[in-house]
Amino acid sequence: MSRPASSTRASEVVRLPASTTHAHDRSLIPIGMSTILPDAAQRVRRLEETLLTSLGRWGYQEIIPSTFEYLDVLSAGLEPEVLEQCYQFADRTTGRILLLRPDVTAQIARIVAMGMVDSCLPLRLSYRTTVFRYEPEHAGREREVFQVGAELIGVDDVAMDGEIIALMIECLTQLGLTAFTISLGHVGFFKALLARTGMSPEGRKRAEQAAARKDLPHLEDILAQERVPQKAARGILEAPDLYGREDVLRRGRVLAGHDRRLHATLDRLTQVYRLLSEAGLKDHLLLDLGEFRGFDYYDGVVFDVFADGVGSELGGGGRYNNLIGRFGRDLPSTGFAFDVGRLFQAMERVGEVGEGTSRAADVLVAAPVRRCGQLFQVARLLRKAGFRVLQGSLRGTDSKAIQSVVDEGRRLATASVVILGTPALAAGDALLVTGSSMSRRKTVKIQALPATLLEL
Helix, strand or coil: CCCCCCCCCCCCCCCCCCCCCCHHHHHHCCCCCCCCCHHHHHHHHHHHHHHHHHHHHCCCEECCCCCEEEHHHHHHHCCHHHHCCCCEEECCCCCCEEEECCCHHHHHHHHHHHHCCCCCCCEEEEEEEEEECCCCHHHCCCCEEEEEEEEEECCCCHHHHHHHHHHHHHHHHHCCCCCEEEEEEEHHHHHHHHHCCCCCHHHHHHHHHHHHCCCHHHHHHHHHHCCCCHHHHHHHHHHHHCEECHHHHHHHHHHHCCCHHHHHHHHHHHHHHHHHHHCCCHHHEEEECCCCCCCCCCCCEEEEEEECCCCCCCEEEEECCCCHHHHCCCCCEEEEEEEHHHHHHHHHHCCCCCCCCCCCCCEEEEECHHHHHHHHHHHHHHHHCCCCEEEEECCCCCHHHHHHHHHHHHHCCCCEEEECCCCCCCCCEEEEEECCCCCEEEEEEHHHHHHHHHHC
16 A cells, blocks of 8 residues: 655645736735635635534534734743744733744643633534745745634543544545545554663653654664664664554554553554544554654644545644643644635635636626615625625616616626616616526516525
8 A cells, every 4th residue: 555645734725717917926915824815705705614513513613812922921832943934023011022823732721721720521613714834935834724613622532532533634625535545554663662661861862853754764864863773773663664553553562572561552553543444434544653743732633634646745743632631621632624725625626616706796786876775675685595685876767877887797697686776667676687698587576586586
């Protein structure tokens, strides 16, 4: 089985289509920020709504976190490397340092610890938001990342691990994606391999980062610098390349030897894998004993999702049993987040994104200025019936003025044009213009307009 392409983080957003930025204009736009124009925006919103609807069916309630956080508060949940990537500035009112939201999981951990600890557990929360992290221009990553995700808070058992992964799979299938793989591991396995060598904390951290990147030559250099015995080093170097199915677990047991900590991580991973396999999801799973996430707060079963043709992960997540405790009360938790930009790219490759609605509105309603009140009433009537309505001005009441409005409706690609207030119309009537060439015209009672338009 081929291994999915690896990546060090899940923050890169592909550039969504319909951007009008030209090369010579790039210096006028902040680097790494996204502008999504109408057609693409409609498709992105449909994607997000599909995800939120799927999450809602599983009982996950949406939460809207604040855009800013106090640095001295949120820093308890983030490692120094992430804090260095934050956009920071002073609060003009208090003088305290604010930061733009760099990570939603840490933010929700803070919210739960400080305001929802007395809620009925488990908590099932979802979100649609944006995170901001500074990335050097040459890194090729975006600094503004659109995310949709879920957090399951308050229970630590295999069933909850299985639920969050099955939910991620459900979301992807609801989007129409089928060719994807969940890379499933346990961060505790590799951490325990390193810990039993007696390496320094700094050495372990560097080794974890190298393993996360699958950079084995660098990992080998670190082990040599830390003077790790050759036998132990061979096992550590083997672990990041252990990916596949059940044989991965068997080889992991051999590497574990008699170390109970290592066997405990493999026991948990085995249970989650079997649960998901029994649920009929095995074809999407790939075991990876070198699996890591981009944040230090993960401490249990973790996972990333990859799709054919997209070089970086579409998203991922895992268990973080000690993060909420950094802000107050300990609550075991797990969750995941999707990178909306990468999902969009994956769906485009398989033709599942669809096209945005080409027309700005369904109906153009126009009337002379003196009939503005009636214009607003008719527009409100049609909007209440579910139509998207544009309001226009009829500059005159002769045939030339009427044709000008019809031409405007054709230019805007509306399906119909409604004209009010001409001398030829009775007080309660409207002129309805329809057809692909806007050639069909008839007089309709205003109150009958919604039903008439629905029949077209």
